[in-house]
Amino acid sequence: MHQRNGWEWKAMQFGIFTVGDVATDPHTGRTPTERERIKAMVAIALKAEEVGLDVFATGEHHNPPFVPSSPTTMLGYVAARTEKLILSTSTTLITTNDPVKIAEDFAMLQHLADGRVDLMMGRGNTGPVYPWFGQDIRQGINLAVENYALLRRLWREDVVDWEGKFRTPLQGFTSTPRPLDGVPPFVWHGSIRSPEIAEQAAYYGDGFFHNNIFWPADHTKRMVDLYRQRYAHYGHGTPEQAVVGLGGHVFMRRNSQDAIREFRPYFDHSPVMGGGISMEEYMEQTPLTVGSPQQVIEKTLAFREYAGDYQRQLFAVDGGGVPLKTALEQLDMLGEEVVPVLRKEFAAGRPAGVPDAPTHASLLAAREAERARTTEPVA
Template identity: 70%
Template sequence: MQFGIFTVGDVTRDPTTGTTPTERERIRAMVRYARHAEEVGLDVFSTGEHHNPPFVPSSPTTLLGHIAGLTDRIVLSTSTTLITTNDPVKIAEDFAMLQHLAGPERVDLMLGRGNTGPVYPWFGQDPADSVALTVENYQLLRRLWDSDVVDWKGRFRSPLQGFTSTPRPVDGVAPFVWHGSIRTPEVAEIAAYFGDGFFANNIFWPPSHYTRLINLYRQRFEHYGHGPAAHATVGLGGQFFMRPNSQDAWDEFRPYFDEAPVYGHGPTMEDFTERTPLTVGSPQQVIDRTLTFREHFGDYQRQLFLVDHAGLPEKTVLEQLDLLGGILPELRAGFEALRPAGVPSDPPTHAERVARQAARPEPVAV
């Protein structure tokens, strides 16, 4: 099973010191987190995409390409690539380029609609078209990756005639795609139809909220003939703050929780940890809570944690990564001990997908 971290790249004031990092400091800190994630044994580093303050990751493949040159094995991904407002041609080109630079086994991406309505007009789109944009743009993206020459006509961009996206995907196989959603069944349907992965952020709401979408995805994955529902590729988000002593974790994290842009000035930390997967406490408490996720969602293949938000200082984030690295063996062993035989423990690799494509029968001429 893959474990990793994701960042939303927020530039947030530290409520305990009153200091706010510069954009450059925040960006360079994210690079250090990716490198340290690899050092402590994590499998994945993932970045969001935002085009509005207080967030800085507006160019994910630039960030990931830089990290690729500083690391050796960690998988580089996105925790949202905006399928609604990015041109599918540019997505196809950017991630194929990243494949060539980092190596195809180290690159995948997560597509999503994003959670910032004003971004649509900034890129010439209407938020009312978000679902239609998601469907059409992904159909075009798949064509651009899977076909050497593309003719295309749709609603939302100028037609393409005899167009070839360059560079071509490595070995003719595009990066593995996850589709992320917290409320849109059409996204689960798209993921199932194409046999892609489905990612549930699993941060803000009770597990029951995400269970509906994951179950829908699994059912439709089997319906479309990709294999048993239990074999569908599922990823989850999550977040924690831990210290060796549980009370120390609560005392230290509380001011960051209370001021956090995403949930500050709302529910108490006690209420939020009870109702959502946020875990604040000791390493053993994080292990125990995380291992319960499969009780809600079934066996899954990727677990990403948000650890660098809410103004937490760099030193603290690096310490959180050290603690996470320390419990990784128990997390891996715990999940694998419960996984039924035959259920994949990891997302499909590039090599597996190349072999699968090579085994497909050639179309019969008529």
């Protein structure tokens, strides 16, 4: 962590991501209302800033049992109640959202949040969402590629003429408002298993976020290595300079046995994790860490062994029916005991050529430096 021109820049960003599911707490049998769940997500975001985390990211879903169908509405509300927190998404559906609306919504959010905005492009995990928005799931990858190509132009060109396969043409179109300071939000491309998305992130020199919480380390390594190699192939820098983010899933108590005892019902009732291998086997094979803060530190630091030095670490703490009170307790432990150690340990031995985590300030500074370089008179 250091200062440049009055801005605080961080080598790594730590934060929270949520999918916004409404689930029954297996300990009490109680299911929160949609309103309670939405308010809980806001409380988690505010707590994240209070305990010194850097990022809050919300998913985008349009079906029960999920509530975050309008991420920029929630993030705009959180922006008004925070000062430093970077507001992001853990999925913005590039396949079924209109690129014009994405361009407008996130530029508006940029202005309201004074630049504390980025977003993660993804295809989501709900197949029926495609026909709900007039699209064909069989065109998922093609939609992601074409829609993002248009989005980039809308943010970077004041007047756009465009024609493609999946939406009506644009003639002389200007997206408003324009990005803050003429700098579009930083984009992460999120993927679990699609090499085409890693390739897309590499092609544009964007970030690649591998949401690895359900996957073994060797799969994560293959996906991140592919992105790094292709990033270098396209001339954006060395593989080590590629911008990588990872997920994590934690449940902590002071005593690891207490954590295991309390979390096991959440694991067993999870539609994603439960019903197969044991929780202990699952923890061995995936980033899930149920235990003490020290165990979370050790497991997270090990991510660097197979993913290299990376820029963003987001944790899930509130899904599967975990009540708000418990989620906030997780955030207290992250902020007080886990993240300060992770910041120090990840910074130790970090090569000088590895870039810091991207922010609006760093992107603006990079643009100004490039302008100065290209306009400097030749002696």
